[in-house]
Amino acid sequence: MKNAELRKIFTIIFVLFTPIEVFADAHNYDDQRGMTKLLGIKTYTRCANEITSPNAKVYELSYKRTATMPLSPFAGEYKPKFLPEIAWAKSKQVFTMDVLNENVNDGNQGTQIDALGHFGYTDEVWNGEGEADLSSLKYFGEFSRKEVKPSPESPLKKLGIESVPPIITTAVFLDVKKYIFKGRAMKAGEYVTVKHIQETIKNSPSIKDRGILPGDVVLINTGWSDNYQDPDELGIYYTKSPGVSYNLVKYLSDKKVVGVGLDTWGVDTFADENGFGAEKSQNPEGIANPAHHYFLTQVGIHTLENFNLKALSKDNVDLSCVMILPLMTEGSSGSPIRPVAIGSPNLM
Helix, strand or coil: CCHHHHHHHHHHHHHHHCCHHHHHHHHCCHHHCCHHHHCCHHHHHHHHHHHCCCCCEEEECCCCCCCCCCCCCCCCCCCCEECCCEECCCCCCEECCEECCCCCCCCCCCCEEECHHHCCECCCCCCCCCCCCCCCCECHHHCEHHHHCCCCCCCCCCCCHHHCCCEEEEEEEECHHHHCCCCCCCCCCCEECHHHHHHHHHHCCCCCCCCCCCCCEEEECCCHHHHCCCCCCCCCCCCCECEECHHHHHHHHHCCCCEEEECCCCCCCECCHHHCCHHHHHCCCCCCCHHHHHHHHHHCCEEEECCCCHHHHHHCCCEEEEEECCCCCCCCCEEECCCEEEECCCCC
8 A cells, every 4th residue: 555545544543543623613612712723634645644654663652650660759759659459359350450559649750741820820920928919810811810710729621631632743853962962861951942943953864854734742852851850869850950932932822833842841941040041031020930821821732741851862853743642631720641643753
């Protein structure tokens, strides 16, 4: 069977089994979606081109989820408990199960995707004293606090992770560690800039003429994942990190990408007060996490965190088909994911 015929078959399969319009209408989530509205026949066809390449390989983009992996300080402890085998009465069957500890946040640990309702914003800056005034709180699409989270204990009534469709599209892999920093991992406080991305695209064989297209997912390798250990004996990974500059956030938003993922835990840049790069001056006043703010609350681009991009870097896979499937956990602000990329190595 020829590649052209295979591409048609894969496109038909994508359309039949992941029809985005049907997903949105059936669940009444159309008004809660941002750039994922661009997913559809065009992104499926681009995926089919990568999947049907004779040299295509499958790349795991997630880390294993364990009790000893680097853990977010914002998401509680993570202690899987594996139960003894359980015999079924009056049967030959035995089954196994496991549980997580109380108060654990599973959605924001490990390789994950953020729902648009993960961040909101108020009219005034809270100085950290007393109780924050949330009366003006707004979310993506100008949804109010009452519409999204009407009480402190309520799940997200809108913009929860269940409103995110299966993301099946082309992924543009931008290895700034390789092409900009010549193999050096970026340091905490450093920013990935627009110029870095433009230079990386010029040096990437599969995308130097193509660039970034609407509906793409963008994956950026900073090298911060060199600090990812399991077991996390040094405890460096979650302390600080490099991230994207605010100008790059707006640049990628103008490209109408669906998601932006890094090999870091936060997409934004984190460092000691005097450890930030000069690009910090671009950040809007009163916004601690400008990438999360702009992507999630202004333009509807999903932030993707803790991606394992080392295999893509090793094989120079700068263009692939990516499949990202969040769990349909009603009302949650994020979800663990097991993303995969299917693409062809570029031997250099």
